[in-house]
Amino acid sequence: MLKVLYLAHDLTDxxxxxxxxxxxxxxxxxxxxxxxxGAAAPEDTRAIELGVTRDGRFVQRIAAVAKSAMRLGAKLRGAAKPDVIIARNLEMLALANRANAVFGGKVPIVYECLDIHRLLLRQDAVGRILRGAEHALGRKISLLITSSPAFIENYFRPLSRLEAPILLLENQVVALDDDRAASLPAARPPLSGKPFKIGWFGALRCRKSLYLLADFSRAMNGMFEAVLRGRPAYSEFEDFDGFVRNEPFMTYQGPYRNPEDLADIYNEVQFSWAIDFFEEGLNSSWLLPNRLYEGCRYGTVPIAMRGTETARYTGARGLGLVLDHADAATLATLLSTMTAERYLSEFDRVAATDPRHWTFDRGDARALVTRLSELRTQAAPTGPLLQDLHQTQRNKGGLL
Incomplete structure (x- = not known):
């Protein structure tokens, strides 16, 4: 059995x-x-806690990592020697190198980078220093995992100097049970006189999305409602709870379990907000968010922003709606003529798409672990070989 040490930047994520x-x-x-x-409890009570960090406090996080590195050997004393170390995000890559030394210096390291922090993209001294640190820490990695082709095209190939093979691992819905037995999505046009609902689910960190959906729903005067679920990044809002409470056509319905609650929460809405302006023009334009795959798997119509990787992804499949400009008036123009018939037409296109596009099943999980197992006997990295594990597994005739 492959032994994996997984170093996580946020155990509450x-x-x-x-x-x-x-x-x-x-x-x-x-x-x-x-x-x-922060004060949140880890999702996994078996996890080894290395310290506490704060949202949006990059310098504090670096200090916490440095402090943890000095006592990492003691923290890992009871852990078995791993066959592979996976580092989630740049700060954990520093600890992965330290952990490798603790275990003798010959453990393959995998760098899992699913977001490109804006500081890495700066063209000043700060950006150059951070990219240099990433290069130095990543000199001996055996594999780089990322989640969007645009991250590779816009950062890892032109800016990052990492030379490891790249594994593209998209943010599909985890479906470890036989997903063929799962119910297919059903259309849910609103009852007469009831509003259409737009679901904004997941990591709620984008002030621009919050204000845009609020202005839009007010302008539509009850024809549309915005339903928010997930984990608000309170450091990004002046008063998230108070703001939502004062909006007549917006509700926050709390956190949820993923993947256990996905079918229930998406079945309550017709559209999914697959837009993020948190790092507009950079990471937000390149990512393929979890909510894209979740919403499509459960039959919601995605709304994407033109010029983003998400819009390219949905456009290539003939799915969803595209917002041309990031303002409430443009969104109102896009949706003001929405009828039950038009909604059903949009829904049918989503529902007709093979659900394997949206899910990561047990066969994919086995393929991932097999790929990681190969690192134990693999020679040093030979260059940026790109592999799409999910598509490879499908081509091999996976479970679905």
């Missing part, structure tokens, strides 16, 4: 739990270690 579930489903024995973000 549901994405860390999903990745751990996937690795275990693929046959790996996972030791999870990382930082707790």
């Amino acid at each position: 549901p994405a860390i739990r999903r990745r751990t579930l996937v690795l275990e489903a693929g046959g790996a024995d996972v030791t999870l270690a990382g930082f707790r973000r």
